[in-house]
Amino acid sequence: MAINGYSPITSSLYTPGVNSASQSLASGQRINQTADDAAGQAVVTSLTSQINTQDMATRNAxxxxxxxxxxxxxSESIATYLQRMNELAIQSANGTLNNSQRSALNQEFQQNLQGINQVAESTSFNNQNLLNGDTAxxxxxxxxxxxxxxxxxxxxNGLAINGLDISNPTGATSALGSITTALEQISTQRGEFxxxxNGxxxxxxxxxxxNSNAYAARSQINDSDYARSITEQVRQNILQDSAVAMQGQSNQSRASVLQLLNS
Structure with missing residues (x-):
């Protein structure tokens, strides 16, 4: 005659609960797989996409x-060149200077003009020229x-000062008007920058x-409640240990019956 033991409680019954609580504590996340909370996972995925988009937008800005x-x-460097050119033009327009002196002033004037073009041609960001008209x-x-x-x-060319010459009083006077207009253009442009x-x-x-609000919303749904997770882990461990003890007691009882029958 066979003896069948009835043991409705086994340690394996509580293993998933223990594993789930441990995983929640280890990952810091309440939802570690879709089965944990299908609706919550959908919301978390949407919020994560929003957060990633906003993070990239911040980097772009x-x-x-x-x-x-x-x-x-x-632009500040170009304005400095223009201010010096303005000084040279005023000086050259003075009737007390001779042609040799005006020629010397014009040499410096042309060097400043070249300096403006060098700055405009060399100003770039991520290999894109920004001030020479290549990138509007x-x-x-x-x-x-x-x-x-x-x-x-x-x-x-963009400032309409190309070809200016202050080697004579007439050219110097004409250059003053163009330089004044260019300085106003620089000032307006820097204000726009x-x-x-600010925008x-x-x-x-x-x-x-x-982003802060999205992070907070995602955290409320997805982050582990450590106090609750620890409590659940302890509860599941106690239940598992109790099941092991009850299984051991059941096995011992069956062994006692067999020993009694064999005696």
Whole structure:
């Protein structure tokens, strides 16, 4: 006659619960697989996509600010050249100077003109020329929207000062008007650079505010509640240990019966 033991509780019954609690503690995430919370996982995936998009938008905006800072610094150098050229033109227009002296002033004047072209031709960001007319604008991707950075041509041609000559009073007087106009153009353009930087900074602040909210929402859904997870892990361990003890007691009882029957 066979003796069948009935043991409805086994240690394997609680193994998944122990593993789930341990995984939650180890990963720091409440949802480690879709089965843990299918609806929650869908929301977490959507929020993660939003966060990644906003992180990249912030990086793009910061790159745009760096490009604007580059062109603004170059514009300041060009303005310095123009201011010196303005001084030389005023000096050359003075009737007390002779032709030799005006020729010497014109040499420095032409060197400054070349310096403007060198700055405009060499100003670049990520191998893109920014002030010589090659790149008229840069589109900055900000996630669901874009903003356009307008870039000027600040070469001597773009500033309409190419071919100026102050070797005589008439040329010096004519150059003064062109240089004044070029300085006004530089001043206006630098103001636009500053406004564009402020616009990108505001966009970054707005994106980061949205990002913080998205992070918080994802954290509430997906992050582990460590106090609850530890409590659940302890509970599952106790249940598992109890099941092992009960299984051992059941085996001992069956062994006692067999020993009694064999005696």
């Amino acid at each position: 910061n790159s745009g600010i760096s490009a604007l800072q580059t062109v603004d610094g170059a 604008s840069l589109n900055i991707a900000l996630g669901d929207s874009t903003t356009t950075l307008n870039l000027p041509n600040l070469t001597s 500053g406004a564009q930087q 990108l900074s505001s966009a970054i602040n707005n994106i980061q505010s949205q």
